[in-house]
Amino acid sequence: MITVLDNDDVTDDGIDWIARVRRLEEEVSGLRRALRTRGTIEQAKGMLAERLQTDPERAFKHLSQQSQKRNISVVDLAADIVAGKGEKAVKTPPSGFGRHILRAAGAASAAASLPELAEFLLNDGLAQVGVESVAFLADGDPTRILAMAGPAGKGTKTSYPVQTANAATTLVLTWAEPPGLAPADKRALDALAEVVAGVGRRLWCPVSTPWDQLHWLHTVLAAVFGQGKVLSPVYDSSGQVVDFVVDFATRELSDLFGRSSADLIGSRLLDLEPHLAGLGIFDAYVKAYNESEPYERPASYETVLYRGRPRRLLLRRRAVRVGDQLLVSQQHLDHAQRQNEQVLQMEIIGGLGFGEWDLATGEILWSPGFxxxxxxxxxxxxxxxxxxxxxxxPEDIGAVQGLLTSLLELKVPADVEFRVPHPNGKLRTIRLVAESKTTPQGDVHLVQAVASDITEGRTAEDVLRRTEAQLGEQRMRAAAEREMTRQMREIWYPATALDIDAPGLRVRGQHWVPQEDRRFQADFLDATTAADGDMLLAIGDIVGSGLAAAATMTRLMYPARVMGHAGSPPAEILEALNTELHRGDQAHMAGMVLARFLTSERTLIWSQAGHLAPVLLRNGTARQLPAPPGVLLGLMAHGGYGQAVAKLEPKDLIIFFTDGVAFGRRAVADPLPLLMREFERLAGIGGPRAVLETAMEFSDGESCLLIVEAK
Incomplete structure (x- = not known):
């Protein structure tokens, strides 16, 4: 059983600060690498500026030009100048030994660790003069290598004593061939050793414990799996342990931190894991070292830095002193813990569970989902x-009995469904897929099963069946309604056009329905001559479609015609129709225009109920008539409908239309001005007939158009 602790001591701000420090350290490391050659160049630039009596920038330009002429790198030329060749360095090629030694010295100043110092010395100068390897030994003991670059050769060796920040070491150069150094070359090497000694004084190295005491421990750690490291204490001037240095780290530990073992070795513990101080783990390590008492920390969440980014990990730690070192191990439990959490989450989200019955031992295992x-x-x-x-x-017990028969007697996989009463009072439908494992003798010894909750699926299937049945009924009703719509159109509109003459007036109309339109929107128009010779006009559309729209149209058209023949004015007719639509539980709505043309006075009296006002086309110019007040029929119990009067002149056209003509296929905010320009154009080309025949092309649904032409 693993006890998991959660530590919130390291705040998000603290983590962010640590991450920023790590990124800055990486930037500084990059700058140090760039400065490995920059120091020599800057020194040469200053010397040239003084000797040539010019500024540093011109001196550097001079240095670059001479480098190109001599076909030699800038840094090599700079090294020649610093080596004492002076102005002659840019004219005559010197010996390369001093140049490379200077480059090695310049690179050494950028080193941040003992291994890095050995690498820089070899790669940035010494390898070019015949050095095969560079090593730092503890107290000069060849068996105690603290840092090394290059292969361990057996050639001639040159040694120089070096004092690091916490240990006496020896710099050993191994030559591939006997060097045969001139006095000037030896002086250059001595000067390099002084530079290395200066750099070494600021670098930490592992405590100089005899190698034979640690070799076996490193070998054991390298052979076993796990995250472990060997630490050496770092003391302050008063003898207190203020940090630890990593002497050895296993491969698994390097994988955890995203850094190689070589990068970890020589690092200080609090630089590597600064959060240990805030969690008290570092103090526990110090206590374990000082008092030689083993330390163990149960599984706890910690926030560590991985490639400069914070990661939350579940770690268990142990520490024990071994000789003069502290052996630290840690167990990364995130993978197992996260895997268990993922399986549990999968069971919860997917409604799954796993069960296992060991018939040989009697052990039974059910997952939380089961x-x-x-x-x-x-x-x-x-x-x-x-x-x-x-x-x-109870009704599904037979399914379980069939499951047992398949698994235990027939010894074949089984797939059954049954219902399980749940404590909340509902029934769950469970699908159980199971198989049995047999011994070589054929006896069943293990049964494993996966269960899944298919309640929602079965419920969805039932809903789907009911929905399909309802859709079937709806399709039948829709087919019947379409047939009824067809018949209604034949009844209401036996002809799609009308053409009526009256004294001083001619009326043309068109009711248009697309072939593919199966709806019945009940747009309507009507024109009839009253007994007194006046012309009665009506046009409108119903809000809605289908049978309800047809019924509403019936309640409007014929009462309007009857009241018009009786001599009622348009506004009075609309008020009566509005009252009629409000009879009943639900009021239907419609837009409508009613007009009466007085033949004796050549005057049009009209009213509207939430409908587009007609357009007057006179002398080739179209304008929409000012609309009297009036709202949709059925919208308000008392609409308050008004009337307007228009005096017609010969050749005037009054165009009434439903909104299908005005708004069909027009992707503009206000299509009416464009429509009136179209009326002007068509009337100018072919008169009322052209308007009637062409305007319908602008409609994308059922619509009506009525044109009154004054003679």
Missing amino acids: YELFGREASAGPSALDRLSKLVY
């Missing part, structure tokens, strides 16, 4: 295989 599916508390424990039927709905 308990949940069967509505059983984990404290009650799992149920035996032969008692599984007691957990299911």
Whole structure:
């Protein structure tokens, strides 16, 4: 059983600060690498500026030009100048030995660790003069290598004493061939050793414990799996342990921090894991070292830095002193813990569970999801295989018995469904897929099963069946309604056009329905001559479609015609129709225009109910008539409808239209001005007939158009 602790001591701000420090350290490291050659160049630039009596920038330009002429790198030329060749350095090629030694010295100043110092010395100068390897030994002991660059050769060796920040070491250069150095070359090497000694005084190295005491420990750690490291203490001037240095780190530990073992070795612990101080782990390490008492920390969440980014990990730690070192190990539990959490989450989200019955030992294993599916508390424990039927709905016991027969007698996989009563009172439909494992003798010794909750799926299937049945009924009703719509159109509109003459007036109309339009929107128009010779006009559209729209149209058209023949004015007719639509539980709505042309006075009296006002086309110019007040029929109990009067002149056109003509296929905010320009153009080309025949092309649905022409 793993006890998990959660530490919140390291705040998000602290983590961000640590990450920023790490990124800055990486930037500084990059700058140090760039300065490995920059120092020599800057020194040469200053010397040239003084000797040539010019500024540093011109001196550097001069240095670059001479480098190109001599076909030699800038840094090599700079090294020649610093080596004492002076102005002659840019004219005559010197010996390369001093040049490379200067380059090595310049690179050494950029080193941040003992291994890095050995690498810089070899690669940035010494390898070019015949050095095969560079090593730092503890107290000159060849068996105690603290840092090394290059292969361990057996050639001639040159040694120089070096004092690091915490240990006496020896710089050893191994030559591939006997060097045969001139006095000037030896002086250059002595000067390099002084530079290395200066750099070494600021570098930490592992405590000089005899190698034979640690070699076996490193070998053991390298052979076993796990995250471990060997630490050496770092003391302050008063003798207190203020940090540890990593002497050895396993490969698994380097994988955790995203840094190689070589990068970890020589690092200080608090630089590597600064959060240990805030969590008290560092103090526990110091206590374990000083008092030689083992330390163990249970599994706890920690926030560590991985490639400069914070990561939250579950770690268990141990520490024990071995000789003069502290052996630290840690166990990364995130993978197992996260895997368990993922499986649990998968069971919760997917409604799954796993069960296993070991018939040989009697051991039974149920996952948390399996308990949940069967509505059983984990404290009650799992149920035996032969008692599984007691957990299911009584009507489904036969399914469980068939499952046992397949698994235990027939020894074949089984796939069954049954219902399980849940503590919340609902029934769950469970699908159980199971198989049995047999011994070589053919006896069943293990049964494994995966259960899944398919309640929603079965419910969805039932809903789908009901929906399909309802859709079938709706399709039948829709087909019947379409047939009724067709018949209604034939009844209401036996002809799609009208053409009526009256004294001083001619009326043309068009009711247009697209072939593919199966709706019945009940747009309507009507024109009839009254007994007194006046012309009665009506046009409108119903809000809605289908049978309800047809019924509303019936309640409007014929009462309007009857009242018009009786001599009622348009506004009075609209008020009566509005009252009629408000009779009943639900008021239907419609837009409508009613007009009466007085033949004796050549005057048009009209009213509107939430409908587009007609357009007057006179002398080739179209304008929309000012609309009297009026709202949709059926919208308000008392609409308050008004009337307007228009005196017609010969050749005037009054164009009434439904909104299908005005707004069909027009992707503009206000299509009416464009429509009136179209009326002007068509009337100018072919008169009322051209308007009537062409305007319908602008409609994308059922629509009506009525044109009154004054003679």
